[in-house]
Amino acid sequence: xxxxxxxxxxxxxxxxxxxxxxxxxxxxxxxxxxxxxxxxxxxxxxxxxxxxxxxxxxxxxxxxxxxxxxxxxxxxxxxxxxxxxxxxxxxxxxxxxxxxxxxxxxxxxxxxxxxxxxxxxxxxxxxxxxxxxxxxxxxxxxxxxxxxxxxxxxxxxxxxxxxxxxxxxxxxxxxxxxxxxxxxxxxxxxxxxxxxxxxxxxxxxxxxxxxxxxxxxxxxxxxxxxxxxxxxxxxxxxxxxxxxxxxxxxxxxxxxxxxxxxxxxxxxxxxxxxxxxxxxxxxxxxxxxxxxxxxxxxxxxxxxxxxxxxxxxxxxxxxxxxxxxxxxxxxxxxxxxxxxxx
Amino acid sequence: xxxxxxxxxxxxxxxxxxxxxxxxxxxxxxxxxxxxxxxxxxxxxxxxxxxxxxxxxxxxxxxxxxxxxxxxxxxxxxxxxxxxxxxxxxxxxxxxxxxxxxxxxxxxxxxxxxxxxxxxxxxxxxxxxxxxxxxxxxxxxxxxxxxxxxxxxxxxxxxxxxxxxxxxxxxxxxxxxxxxxxxxxxxxxxxxxxxxxxxxxxxxxxxxxxxxxxxxxxxxxxxxxxxxxxxxxxxxxxxxxxxxxxxxxxxxxxxxxxxxxxxxxxxxxxxxxxxxxxxxxxxxxxxxxxxxxxxxxxxxxxxxxxxxxxxxxxxxxxxxxxxxxxxxxxxxxxxxxxxxxxxxxxxxxxxxxxxxxxxxxxxxxxxxxxxxxxxxxxxxxxxxxxxxxxxxxxxxxxxxxxxx
Numbered sequence: 060x061x062x063x064x065x066x067x068x069x070x071x072x073x074x075x076x077x078x079x080x081x082x083x084x085x086x087x088x089x090x091x092x093x094x095x096x097x098x099x100x101x102x103x104x105x106x107x108x109x110x111x112x113x114x115x116x117x118x119x120x121x122x123x124x125x126x127x128x129x130x131x132x133x134x135x136x137x138x139x140x141x142x143x144x145x146x147x148x149x150x151x152x153x154x155x156x157x158x159x160x161x162x163x164x165x166x167x168x169x170x171x172x173x174x175x176x177x178x179x180x181x182x183x184x185x186x187x188x189x190x191x192x193x194x195x196x197x198x199x200x201x202x203x204x205x206x207x208x209x210x211x212x213x214x215x216x217x218x219x220x221x222x223x224x225x226x227x228x229x230x231x232x233x234x235x236x237x238x239x240x241x242x243x244x245x246x247x248x249x250x251x252x253x254x255x256x257x258x259x260x261x262x263x264x265x266x267x268x269x270x271x272x273x274x275x276x277x278x279x280x281x282x283x284x285x286x287x288x289x290x291x292x293x294x295x296x297x298x299x300x301x302x303x304x305x306x307x308x309x310x311x312x313x314x315x316x317x318x319x320x321x322x323x324x325x326x327x328x329x330x331x332x333x334x335x336x337x338x339x340x341x342x343x344x345x346x347x348x349x350x351x352x353x354x355x356x357x358x359x360x361x362x363x364x365x366x367x368x369x370x371x372x373x374x375x376x377x378x379x380x381x382x383x384x385x386x387x388x389x390x391x392x393x394x395x396x397x398x399x400x401x
Numbered sequence: 402x403x404x405x406x407x408x409x410x411x412x413x414x415x416x417x418x419x420x421x422x423x424x425x426x427x428x429x430x431x432x433x434x435x436x437x438x439x440x441x442x443x444x445x446x447x448x449x450x451x452x453x454x455x456x457x458x459x460x461x462x463x464x465x466x467x468x469x470x471x472x473x474x475x476x477x478x479x480x481x482x483x484x485x486x487x488x489x490x491x492x493x494x495x496x497x498x499x500x501x502x503x504x505x506x507x508x509x510x511x512x513x514x515x516x517x518x519x520x521x522x523x524x525x526x527x528x529x530x531x532x533x534x535x536x537x538x539x540x541x542x543x544x545x546x547x548x549x550x551x552x553x554x555x556x557x558x559x560x561x562x563x564x565x566x567x568x569x570x571x572x573x574x575x576x577x578x579x580x581x582x583x584x585x586x587x588x589x590x591x592x593x594x595x596x597x598x599x600x601x602x603x604x605x606x607x608x609x610x611x612x613x614x615x616x617x618x619x620x621x622x623x624x625x626x627x628x629x630x631x632x633x634x635x636x637x638x639x640x641x642x643x644x645x646x647x648x649x650x651x652x653x654x655x656x657x658x659x660x661x662x663x664x665x666x667x668x669x670x671x672x673x674x675x676x677x678x679x680x681x682x683x684x685x686x687x688x689x690x691x692x693x694x695x696x697x698x699x700x701x702x703x704x705x706x707x708x709x710x711x712x713x714x715x716x717x718x719x720x721x722x723x724x725x726x727x728x729x730x731x732x733x734x735x736x737x738x739x740x741x742x743x744x745x746x747x748x749x750x751x752x753x754x755x756x757x758x759x760x761x762x763x764x765x766x767x768x769x770x771x772x773x774x775x776x777x778x779x780x781x782x783x784x785x786x787x788x789x790x791x792x793x794x795x796x797x798x799x800x801x802x803x804x805x
Contacts, residue, residue, distance in 0.1 A: 100582070126582055132612050137571055137605030144575020144589070147560070150582075152575075164601070171565045172572070178767045179549040179561055185770060217768055240770035315773045 076259050082252040084226035085115045085191075087260050088233035089153065093123050096151065099237055101128040103138055103155030103191075112157060113193060113252050139165040139190060143172050146186040146242075153237060159194040159246070160203035166211070173242045174217030186242045189233070194222070195286045195336045197250040197383055199376040205249075206373055207337035212244045213314040213346070220314040221267055222246040224288035226256040228311060231264040239267075246313075248285035270317035272324060276306035279393060280324045280331040282347055284310040287334040287384060294386035303393070313343060318354060321347075325355045332364035332392060334384050339367040361396040431651040437642040441656040441686050442666060447714050449722025458653065460665040465729045471512060471660045472724060473738045475504040475717045478528035480742035484749050485527070485541065489695045493753045495546045498525045502658075502690030503624055505716035507592075508532055509663025510620045510685070513671055514590050519580075520559040521573040521591035523566075525622075529592065533559055537745065538752035547757045566597040570606035570619060577615045577674075588674045590618040590667070596627025598644065599635045607682065611648040616674035618667060619682045622657060624689035629702040645682035657685025658716040688714070761787060 079087065093099045101116060107130040110117030120128045131138050135156060142152035156162040162169075169190070177185045196205030212220045219241050223229040229247070236243035265271050273288065274295050283291040288309045295305035308324050310317070325331045331351055333344040344365035351363050366384045374382045442458035445451060451462055463471070482501050489497040500507050503525075511529040514520060522529055530540045535552045542551025543562065550561035563569035573591035580587035597603055598621060610617045621641050625632050638644060645652025651673075653666050663685055670681035688711035692699045699708075724730035765772070765780040 132605070132608055134605040134608070136602055137574075137609045140568060140571025140602060140605065141575030141578060141609055144572035144577070145579040146575075147554075147572060148576045148579035148583075150579045167565055167602075168568060168571065172568060175549075176561075177769070180554055180767075181548065181550075181763075182767045182770075184554050184561070219769070315775065318774065 076257040078255050079226050079230075079258045079260075080253050080255050081223070081226045081229045081247070082113055082115050084230040084256075084258060084260075085233055085247065086117055086119070088230045088237075089116060089119060090122065091261055092153070092234055092237045093119065093127060096237075097127075098149060098151045099127075099153060100145065100150055101153045101155070102131045102142075104131065104133050104157050106130060106155050111155060113247075113249065115191075115247070115252075116155070135161055135163075135165040136168050139168040139173065142188050142190070143168065143176065143186060146188040147176075147184060151187050151189075151237060153189040153191060156190060156192045158200075158204050158206075159192045159208045160206040162190070162192050162208060165190075169212070169218070169244075170215050174215045177241065178217060185240050187240050189236045189239075189243045189245050191233075191245045191247060193249045193252075194246045195248045195250060196373060196379050197286060197336075199379070200249075202373070202375065205379065207335065207368070209246060209313055209335075210337060210341065210343045212246075213343055218242060218244050218314060219268075219312075220244045220246065221312050222248060222285040223311065224248065224251060224283075224285050224309050225254060227258055227262050228264050228309075230258065230260060230262055232267045232311065234261070234263070235267040243267075246285065250286045251289070254289075265311070268312045268315050268317065270308050270310045270312065270320040272306060272320070273309045274305070274307040276328065277304040278328055278330065279303065279305045280321075280328045281305055281307045281389065282310055282321060282331060282333040282351075283307060284313060284335065286336060290384055290386055290389060291334055294389040297386055298390060298393075301390075310347075316347070316350065318350065321351060322354050325351055326358040329358055329360040330393075330396065331355075331359070332366055332389070334366045334389060336368050336383055338370045339365050340370045342367060364392050364395070366392045433646065433649050433651050436646055437640060437652045437654045437684075439639050439654065441654050441659075442662050443656040443659050444661040444665060445659050445719055445723050447658075447719055449719055449724075449726055451723070457662075458666070460662065460669065462661055463664055465724070465727060467664070468661060468720060469724060469729055469734070471508060471664060472717070472720050472730070473741070474508045474512060474532050475660060475720070476738050477742045477745050478504050478508055478531060479717060480746045481531050481537065481749060482528055484746040485537075485544075485753075486691065486695070488750065488753050489544075494541060494544045496694045496696065497527075497541075497544050498694050499689075499691035500525050500528050502711060502715065503622055503685075503687045504528065505660035505663050505720075506620065506622045506657040506685035506687050509660040510590065510592065510618075510667045510683070513664050513668035514588070515671075516558065518558060518587055518671070519573065519576055519589040520557075521569040521576075521589060522559065522562050523569065523592055523594065523597075524562045524564050525594065526562065526592050530557075530559060530562070531745070533557055535559065536752075537749040541749075541753060542757075545753065545757060547759055567593050567600035567602035567606065569593075570597075571602055571609065573619075574606050574610045574613070574615050574617050574680075577610075577617045578613050581616060586675050588616045588618060588671050590620060590671065592620045592622060594627065595621065595623040595625065595632050595641060596630065596635055597621075598641055599627075607644065607648045607650065607680075610680035611650040614677075614679040616677075617680040618670045618674055619680065620667065621682065621684045623684050623686050624657075625687075626689055626693070626699075626703070628693040628697060629699070631702075640684060640686075642682060642684040648682075650680050650682055652682040652684070654684050654686065657687030658714050658719065660716055660720055687716075 106116040281291040348363040539552035573589035577589035642652035642654035
């Protein structure tokens with residue numbers, strides 16, 4: 060194995076704060092990871108000269124060349140399956156699925172091999188690889204461009220599944236995912252690609268496997284991730300006028316689940332609701348509600364609520380606003396609790 | 402470097418390597434626009450006579466010493482396979498997919514691969530693993546049910562045996578592409594069956610390999626059945642090698658019961674791949690003599706006379722006829738080979754009759770690089786159950802000898 064790691068190369072010096080979108084932060088993370096470690100290679104559909112349909116890989120091919128980042132044939136199982144082989148040889152492939160409904164052809168490779176290889180080989184054959192999946196809706200996408208597929212991956216032991224909600228986390232968590240010894244499903248909420256923050260790079264936020272309290276409150280814990288963190292924060296703002304103090308937890312890591320941070324918040328507020336775009340039935344929120352209840356039942360004043368998309372296939376652009384959880388819908392859901400009994 | 406026998410002995414007596422340049426190679430890039438010959442490439446006919454003319458596809462018969470070694474490997478493989486099937490019938494293994502009758506494909510192809518190269522096998526390729534130097538007990542750990550894989554991938558440069566069809570072909574393409582990016586002269590060889598060529602991953606693997614020009618060799622063992630379904634229900638193509646043309650890759654339709662042809666064609670493909678010539682698709686036309694596995698009933702879907710027809714085309718007997726006619730298989734050598742095969746069978750019996758050591762708590766140890774809190778919690782619960790069972794003397798049979 061002649062692959063060499065060039066981690067002696069210093070991190071780029073922290074830049075002055077610059078306004079970056081989440082897409083820009085992801086681009087910077089890929090650029091810095093590729094510069095730091097020559098085992099990192101990037102490929103997928105349209106990631107080369109085009110720079111990806113969301114421009115996350117913009118300019119990387121001209122910097123690093125076609126041996127480090129290239130356009131693959133249009134076949135998602137092929138992309139993930141070959142990434143497995145590359146990781147087996149010591150590379151650190153970072154592959155893109157373009158849209159999450161287009162990741163389904165790779166399902167077998169993900170579930171049967173990416174998730175199981177380390178366990179099958181008793182740790183002899185780890186797969187350090189990242190599968191980037193632009194996910195969720197609210198971008199006016201036609202069918203198959205707005206799915207929320209997280210529950211398929213979180214239901215699979217062996218996969219690490221994370222979803223950042225802001226540019227700083229996007230940079231930090233992608234760097235950490237690429238450095239991870241285990242395969243990571245890195246989900247990027249499309250509606251947040253253009254969210255901006257002033258960042259000093261390279262920024263490192265909380266560890267990838269931890270949830271973070273992004274707004275403190277006393278009465279309710281809203282558990283959100285990816286695109287619904289903003290929804291939760293807007294609901295919390297609106298609730299102030301009603302005298303309701305809402306705490307917002309950004310889960311960040313969907314698998315593993317940070318029970319410690321979540322339980323601490325729930326025990327403080329004694330009420331919790333989980334918010335996601337995906338359908339409710341059998342969705343990720345079901346797991347969250349169940350484990351929060353199992354671990355904190357005697358601290359809860361009310362059942363854990365799920366505020367989610369309806370149990371329908373993702374709607375067309377003119378109808379998606381009726382499907383997605385909104386701050387109003389969040390507050391309406393919280394109002395269904397019997398507050399007087401508390 | 403010779404491939405070393407499972408028990409540390411070099412299998413090849415007197416020949417330092419198959420790869421010492423003694424044989425002619427067809428490393429020039431073949432025409433990828435023309436269909437492969439519909440008549441399989443053959444170097445030895447069923448009567449054990451050397452074939453001449455166009456039927457050889459331009460490939461040379463390997464020298465007698467190489468052929469003798471291939472014979473030895475096939476005899477050992479056959480004895481191992483028969484032994485494992487018997488052990489499976491005795492209940493020592495959960496299942497075993499036999500490669501009986503396919504030894505020319507398995508041994509011809511794998512013997513052409515260097516130790517530095519990588520092999521991506523399926524569940525049916527246990528005899529190729531044996532030839533690759535992997536211990537019987539390590540090969541069979543998965544079929545016994547100890548763990549999903551029992552050997553060291555890196556030590557043998559051999560991936561775990563894939564069960565989902567054709568999925569491993571993509572891993573072979575990815576690994577060989579990575580090697581090429583690193584300028585390492587490594588080839589990846591993968592085996593798949595005729596049924597697997599219907600899978601989408603076979604198409605994607607063939608296409609990625611051809612587009613990226615990876616050093617990959619695809620060995621399609623056409624044993625004519627996917628469990629019960631015959632080849633005619635998998636494809637309308639005249640041969641499976643024809644598929645190569647659509648990918649812009651050379652394809653060869655080979656007599657898969659002729660180990661000389663399988664070895665020569667595979668070796669040429671490997672050398673072409675190593676020298677930057679890209680991937681090759683090789684179809685070996687053979688026959689699965691045994692059932693799919695011990696739980697299959699082939700009398701429901703094929704006639705006994707068809708099996709008999711193919712038994713008369715046995716790959717080992719064919720080579721034996723040739724070696725005997727050439728005076729290259731003296732009685733003492735034949736006896737020595739038979740003894741070596743018996744020794745492998747005895748070793749296999751011994752290792753498979755011993756009780757496996759399994760540890761239920763290991764279930765949690767290899768899922769992630771860093772242990773997760775939730776898994777440690779679950780591990781603790783199982784440990785407590787095991788301790789309780791051990792203390793009460795009611796250790797469930799499934800946990801026998803397992804608690805730690």
